[in-house]
Amino acid sequence: MRIFDIHTHPIYHMTGKSPAEERRLIAHFRAHGITRANMLGDVSRYGFHPTEDQIREINTDSIQLAARHPDFYTFFCYLNPTLGERAVMREVERCAAAGARGIKLEKANCAADPCMRHVAKAARTFGLVVLQHSWSMDTHDGGSGVQSDPEHTALFARRNPEVNIIMAHLIGCGYRGVLAVKDLPNVWVDTSGGYPEAQIIEYTVEHLGAERVLFGSDLPIRECSVKIGAITGAAISKSARQSILYDNTARLLGVG
Numbered sequence: 001m002r003i004f005d006i007h008t009h010p011i012y013h014m015t016g017k018s019p020a021e022e023r024r025l026i027a028h029f030r031a032h033g034i035t036r037a038n039m040l041g042d043v044s045r046y047g048f049h050p051t052e053d054q055i056r057e058i059n060t061d062s063i064q065l066a067a068r069h070p071d072f073y074t075f076f077c078y079l080n081p082t083l084g085e086r087a088v089m090r091e092v093e094r095c096a097a098a099g100a101r102g103i104k105l106e107k108a109n110c111a112a113d114p115c116m117r118h119v120a121k122a123a124r125t126f127g128l129v130v131l132q133h134s135w136s137m138d139t140h141d142g143g144s145g146v147q148s149d150p151e152h153t154a155l156f157a158r159r160n161p162e163v164n165i166i167m168a169h170l171i172g173c174g175y176r177g178v179l180a181v182k183d184l185p186n187v188w189v190d191t192s193g194g195y196p197e198a199q200i201i202e203y204t205v206e207h208l209g210a211e212r213v214l215f216g217s218d219l220p221i222r223e224c225s226v227k228i229g230a231i232t233g234a235a236i237s238k239s240a241r242q243s244i245l246y247d248n249t250a251r252l253l254g255v256g
Contacts, residue, residue, distance in 0.1 A: 001242065004249040005029070005037040005224065007131075007168060007192040007216025010073070011061050012042055015220075022065065025219075026072060032224050034217075035246075036255065039065065040104040040131065041078035048107040048145035050080050052087045059091065063098040074253055076102040076131055082109050085118040092122040101253040102129035102166075107145025111152040120160040129164045129252060132156065135172035135193070150177035157184045164252065166214065169193030170204060178204050188252065190216035191227060191244070201234035201244075210240035214249050 010025055011017055029037055039062045046054040055078060062075040077095035079088055092103065103123055109115055111132050123130050134153045150173045157165045165187045167173060171194030173180075181187040189204060189212065204213055215231060217224035231244055250256065 001033055002246040003032070003034040003036075003215060003228065004246045004255070005034050005217050005219070006166070006214045006249045007190050008037045008039055008219045009042060009221065010037070010039055010065060010219075012044065012220050017061065022068070026069065029072075029219075029224070032228060034224060035072075036250075037073055037219075038101070038249070038253070039073055039075040041076070043078055043104070043106045049082070050108075052080075052083055052091070055080055055083070055087075055091055056094075059095050059100075063095065063100075066099060074099075074101045074255060076100060076104040077128070078104045078106070079119065079122075080108040081105065081113070081115040081119050084115075085121070088118040088122050089125070092126055092128070096126040096128065100126075100128065101255070102131055105130065105132045107133055107147060110146050111148040111156040116156055116159075120156075120163055123160075123163045129166060130156075131166040131168055131190070133169065134167045134177065135169055136174050136176050150180035154180040154184060154187070157181065157187045161186055164188070166190055166252075168216065169218075170213075171195070171197055171200065174200070175203060178207050182207050185212075188212045188214050188248070190214045191230065192216035192218035192222065194222075196226060196230040196233075201230060202236060205234075205236050205240055205244075210236065210243045211248055213244045214252070215245045 041058045066073040066075045077100040217227040
């Protein structure tokens, strides 16, 4: 059984940058059957409103780590859309040239905000997936960032049907999130965020189809063994399980 983890932060709060830490984390992934992992960047290093230079620094770390382990890591370009179109396009162009497979958005703004048009333009121009941090505000206060409810992410998807979008944090979005994107074929959900919840995987497969569900751990914020267990322990078919754990992500990102 192969596993492709769509949602990881190998460098987090500056931890993970040393060669020893790199080797230790990859060994940890492999010990759990994870053969490929996608990096989303050290998104908490400078808070939720990083400057253009800070964004560049975070993405450079991802570029360099992916270059050192090209057969293991892919990466997404982390952005702050509020910096404007010029900054967004310039950074995405740089990251795409280095091999980025997508765009990562955190909590600088809401997915329904006008500045998201810059993200959509960049995604269309460079053929990238957009992963939007999403969480139901029924269960979370959002902290100091700007939270995107599932409905906000769904609105972004409706406005941009030609852009492939990942609504991150299935557990945080919950049943409400599944229903919000059910009729949007350009939206996938990843399984990261929160503790396992009984029946949520089965419900998601029933309403979206297994082909629109992507395995994500959110390591090191969450432990990958717990997140893997939520998939392997779900009452779904073997083929659905393999689709979620590896095949869907590989297909979406164009990785063998």
